[in-house]
Amino acid sequence: MDFSLTDEQRMIQDLAREFADREIAPFSVQSDIDKSFPLAIQQKALEVGLVNISLPAEYGGAGLGCLEVALVTEQLCRACLGIGTTLCINVLAAEPILQAGNEAQKRAYFGRLAAGEFASFALTEPGAGSDSAAIRTTAKRVAGGYELTGSKIWISNASLASLMVVFAKTDPAAGHKGISAFIVERDSAGLSVGEPLGKMGQRAAPTCEVFFDQVFVPEANRLGAEGEGFSIAMRTFDQSRPMVAAFGLGLTQRCVDESMAYATERKSMGKRLIDHQAIAHRLADMRIRLEASRLLTYQAAWLADQGQRNTVQASIAKAFTSDAAMWAATEAIQIFGGMGYSTEYPVEKLFRDAKVLQIYEGTSEIQRNIIAREMERA
Incomplete structure (x- = not known):
């Protein structure tokens, strides 16, 4: 058993850390205030090779693999979870094409993503969050393809995306077995995207409603066979959840960094905060959960790269790191005391950014359902 990274992995980790410190961190606060993603950062990340790194070389x-994606994601999200998420989330839209796309689809769409276009993964609906099988968007067969009608919500990068992977019911009576997946062009007639939704945190990451009014999609844009959409989505999550776990890992690392810096500088009752055992123990517990998060995240990613089924490990990593990040952000504010509640310091933003980690990409409760189900099957 070897826990060390390769030289190549350390190089890309260092590159991501340096890029995050230089290009992301200085814009984090203002992007949160402006509720906007600084597009220039995406171009710079593309130029140095830090986006779309999991796309196959032939396209x-x-x-690179799932572990390298996690290494990069951790560093970018340490600087800013909103900006980092926007830079990394193309993986979620690319994975269904990698999983179920044919050669023509891969060549057409991976080339566009590699050139810098954004894409969105459109599954969640107003009445179907954790219960993906309850989606109501329909894909009706017509001559040459399908007509999509319905709506999606909380779709990451929808306002930036030039294409979307959309999940819709081709057989509304068949439950999850009636869901199919489609690649849909953003400029399709009848497709509209709402303004970015107001959010508590991760404000630099645009998240929107998407509406489909009899949107025509050629049959050539269907991914896999009819009825395979739910399976495609679940396989995608096995690959993407280690990346989302790395979102939480990066934020937890930032909580540790900020808390350590403050606790070694700030004095109370005549001594540094870290010299008070109550504070020292909080910091130690943060470090414990950070290290556990890192090991769980890297293990889930490594299993995916080995071609092994990682459903349980991906869910464990996602649930643990999300909960750890929310806990660490809460502890960071407590360590900062009254100043932690102030926008003068970064921990209040970390707190706001952390909460949704326990909700999107499958809530922490859903992850526990998956884990329990797999335990029963074992």
Whole structure:
């Protein structure tokens, strides 16, 4: 058993850390205030090779694995979870094409992503969050393809995306077995995207409603066979959840960094905060959960790269890191005391950014359902 990274992995980790400190961190606060994503950062990240790194090399990507994605994601999200999420979330839209796309689809769409276009993964609906099988968007067969009618909500990067992977019911009576997946062009007639939704945190990451009014999608844009959409989505999550776990890992690392810096500088009752055992124990517990988060995240990613089924490990990593990040952000504010509640310091933003980690990509409760189900099957 070897827990060390390769030289190449350390290089890309260092590159991501340096880029995050130089290009992301200075814009984090203002982007949160403006509720906007600074597009220039995406171009710079593209130029140094930090986006779309999991796309196969034959289609213009770097051909790197799930672990490398986690390493990069951790560093970018340490600087800003909103900006980091926006830079990394293309993986979620690319994975269904990688999982179920044919050669023509991969060549057409991976090339565009490698060139810098954004894409969205459109599954969640107003009445179907955790219960993906309850989606109501329909895909009606027509001559040459399908007509999509319905709506989606909380779709990451929808306002930036030039294409979307959309899940819709081709057989509304068949439950999850009636869901199919489609690649849909953003400029399709009848497709409209709402303004970015107001959010508590991760404000630099645009998240929107998407509406489909008899949107025509050619049959050539269906991913896999009819009825395979739910399976495609679940396989995608096995690959993407280690990345989302790395979102939480990066934020927890930032909580540790900020708390340590404050606790070693700030004095109370004549001594540094860290010299008070109550504070020292909080910091130690933060470090414990950070290290556990890192090991769980890297394990889930490593299993995916080995071609092994990682459903349980991906859910464990996602649930643990999300909960740890929310806990660490709460502890960071407590360590900062009254100043932690002030916008003068970064921990209040970390707190706001952390909460949704326990909700999107499958809530912490859903992850526990998955874990329990897999335990019963074992």
